Amino acid sequence: MTSSKTILRALAGETLPTPPIWMMRQAGRYLPEYKATRAQAGDFLSLCYNPDLATEVTLQPIRRYGFDAAILFADILLIPQALGADLWFVTGEGPRLSTITSQADLDKLGPVSDIHETLNPIYQTVRNLSGALPSDTTLIGFAGAPWTVATYMIAGRGTPDQAPAHKLMNEQPEVFDALMDKITEATIDYLLMQIEAGAEVVKIFDSWAGSLPGAAFQKYSLEPARRITAALKAKYPNTPIIGFPREAGDGYIGFAKATGVDCVALDNSVTPEWAVKNVQVDGCVQGNLKSSHMVTGGQALVDETRAIVKAFSGGPHIFNLGHGITPDADPDNVQRMIDAVRDV
Numbered sequence: 001m002t003s004s005k006t007i008l009r010a011l012a013g014e015t016l017p018t019p020p021i022w023m024m025r026q027a028g029r030y031l032p033e034y035k036a037t038r039a040q041a042g043d044f045l046s047l048c049y050n051p052d053l054a055t056e057v058t059l060q061p062i063r064r065y066g067f068d069a070a071i072l073f074a075d076i077l078l079i080p081q082a083l084g085a086d087l088w089f090v091t092g093e094g095p096r097l098s099t100i101t102s103q104a105d106l107d108k109l110g111p112v113s114d115i116h117e118t119l120n121p122i123y124q125t126v127r128n129l130s131g132a133l134p135s136d137t138t139l140i141g142f143a144g145a146p147w148t149v150a151t152y153m154i155a156g157r158g159t160p161d162q163a164p165a166h167k168l169m170n171e172q173p174e175v176f177d178a179l180m181d182k183i184t185e186a187t188i189d190y191l192l193m194q195i196e197a198g199a200e201v202v203k204i205f206d207s208w209a210g211s212l213p214g215a216a217f218q219k220y221s222l223e224p225a226r227r228i229t230a231a232l233k234a235k236y237p238n239t240p241i242i243g244f245p246r247e248a249g250d251g252y253i254g255f256a257k258a259t260g261v262d263c264v265a266l267d268n269s270v271t272p273e274w275a276v277k278n279v280q281v282d283g284c285v286q287g288n289l290k291s292s293h294m295v296t297g298g299q300a301l302v303d304e305t306r307a308i309v310k311a312f313s314g315g316p317h318i319f320n321l322g323h324g325i326t327p328d329a330d331p332d333n334v335q336r337m338i339d340a341v342r343d344v
């Protein structure tokens with residue numbers, strides 16, 4: 001039977017007349033209703049761990065725009081917290097964590113088997129959503145890729161060049177590898193629980209994959225994605241997986257085949273023409289409109305949206321941005337993008 005869920009059809013390799021659409025960070029601060037619910041929760045982490053309110057913010061963009069997929073409202077940094085790292089968010093600056101720069105710091109983390117104590121509310125959000133979404137809307141779960149999560153755990157914050165993580169990789173490779181292994185195992189357990197709770201697709205965000213050169217990309221982006229994919233597919237062979245090795249450049253070539261993911265999400269550093277030839281040949285791709293169009297709008301937004309739809313129209317494609325929508329975006333521009341994709 002053909003699924004009524006267009007996202008699942010695209011992920012199965014079907015070329016659709018109109019690409020299904022969702023948007024990274026679709027539940028977020030550009031929406032007044034998100035800001036209201038976040039204020040009710042008190043702060044961002046309280047919102048993540050409150051299943052009723054997290055369900056509400058996940059549903060808000062579905063109600064407003066009718067996206068083809070909802071993405072679980074949570075964060076990639078909940079895994080470090082569940083492993084025992086301190087985590088807090090500084091308003092206007094971003095996340096802060098306790099740092100890992102030695103074997104002693106690593107030893108302070110708890111066992112992977114304990115993560116569910118912290119993460120149980122997230123599984124409850126997934127269960128809520130699985131019952132609450134319209135029948136044609138796909139539920140996407142997610143986690144950060146080990147390298148990206150490790151960059152935050154090592155530096156204790158976001159960094160422009162991930163230098164502290166590269167330093168640990170070079171100077172204490174055994175500590176770095178043990179941390180990567182621990183995050184990889186936790187991520188597998190976390191995603192399995194999301195699938196068991198009702199996630200129909202999972203996405204692995206490797207936001208900082210672009211800072212891994214050559215062999216390091218193979219070892220620390222591609223190989224963990226392959227390991228996670230193999231573990232999930234061993235138990236749930238029919239759950240599609242989206243990989244996002246952001247800014248991987250030539251690393252996008254062959255990524256789906258090498259890792260087993262069903263779809264590769266593309267950032268803005270590659271053109272659709274290049275991606276059609278080099279990535280979509282292997283299957284479904286997702287992307288890749290520049291997020292800044294959601295701020296600037298106008299005819300350029302419509303033209304660029306149509307150009308992307310047209311370029312990818314010969315193969316399986318899920319329309320999305322190249323990275324998350326920003327808080328200064330105009331909600332009306334999101335509707336203009338959707339109308340341009342659906343040609344209304």
Ligand code: CP3
Pocket residue numbers: 023024025026027028029038044071072073074075076077093094095142144158205207324
């Ligand atoms: O996409 C979605 O709507 C689902 C929820 C989601 C969030 N973060 C909510 C969030 C997802 C999938 C993420 C992923 C995430 N989180 C990534 C990978 C994707 C990417 O953007 O590259 C990363 C690196 C993080 C870590 C993180 N979380 C940072 C660096 C920040 C601060 C920067 C910022 O945008 O404020 C966050 C906070 C965060 N995560 C917010 C949201 C809606 C904003 C928090 C708020 O309401 O103040």
